[in-house]
Amino acid sequence: MEFANTPSFFRHGPSPAARLTVCVLLSLSLLVADSRFGLMERAREAMSVVLYPLQRAANLPVSAVRHLSDFFVAQATLKEENDALKNHALAQKAEIDRLRAAQADLAELRKTHALSASLGGGGQIAEVLYTGRDPFSHKIIVDKGEDAGLSRGQPVTDDGGLVGQVTRVQPLSAEVTLVTDKHQMVPVMLERTGVRAILYGYGGGVELRYLPMGADIRPGDRLLTSGIDGVYPSGLPVARVERVDRTSSNAFVRAITRPLGGLDHGRFVLVLPVRSVPPPPPPAVPAPQTKAGK
């Protein structure tokens, strides 16, 4: 295909039609090669290095415009966004607080459950509903009662130590008298020496009374239940000795102790079964005698 009025004395090389044929054949073979053998992948790998500066240059105005528009954000937009973010943060804070409380509950439940397992699995986990309203009586109300088979006299403990004793059972709840209550006494022994004593509640705390002047007791000693009363299982931690008063005006040593159980904190307690049945009544020997007497 020759162009019209092309002077023949110029050298043109191959005619446009020939060039077109060559180019078309070339590109067709490239197309086939690419679709069959993935030629493009390798070519791009090699050419991407060359093209990279070009791409960066093409990106330059766009990123510059973006920076600029970032810089000139309207005050109102910022304010709005800030408010929204603050609200969001507040909502999330509340959520986190809730989560934290739930986590603490879970940890406490786990500990209580572990304690129940270590005591032979006989206990029942109960949740503290509320504390007694009367400030003079040290009692808490738990969410299990007759429905769960609770009965008076059962010891109540938590992961720290002895809490108290079930003293009244209602259909759906039970009243637990804390060891600090004035009428509550716990037979204990000193962990270090094995000396037995009785721990008295006095309203605000617990104390050891009637220990002889020479008793071996020091601050830091731990008091465990001795288990000789048949109510409390032996070996439950009850209190720790805080201070020992040996004044000559008193006939006995006075030891101020601090209860170890969570009396005023914690949400879950473990109600233990009464350890043993009361000692059997004396044998009924007199019965035939009375009969005989009549």
Next chain:
Amino acid sequence: MSLDHPQELLKPVSLRFVWLTLAIALLLELVPLPVGRARFMPDFVGLLVLYWAINQPRLVGVGTAFTAGLIADIATAGLFGQHALAYSATCYLAQYRQRQLVMLGLGQQSLVVLGLMLCNQAIMVLARMATGAAFVGFAYFLPPIIGALLWPLLTKLMLLPYRRG
């Protein structure tokens, strides 16, 4: 050499300038655009190849179109050879009637360019479909229309550096 200003004598165009304009066109195609808008971008490289093929047939021929097409293939991550095939074919078509095309006014040239660009797209669609791709929809034929509308502007722009002051 546009006959828009027949009496005007222009400076000779260097091959280096041709390649510079092609590089700028390639740069324009690489500008990152939002996904929806990128498909309305006319094929600047194809447009420029046609421009040079019509206005400087001595400098730009089928071979140059083929090379530019290869580079466009690599830059746009298309199929290897699709742009090359399309550009060399339309370049040949344009140069077959180059003497007549140069005589036409800008409006008529635009119409011819529209046809050539549509031809470009058709060849590329055929090449893709022949290698197993699905048809991409008729929106693919929108860029040639925009490109044809831009043709007079492009012509004026390209003449600017070659006016004698």
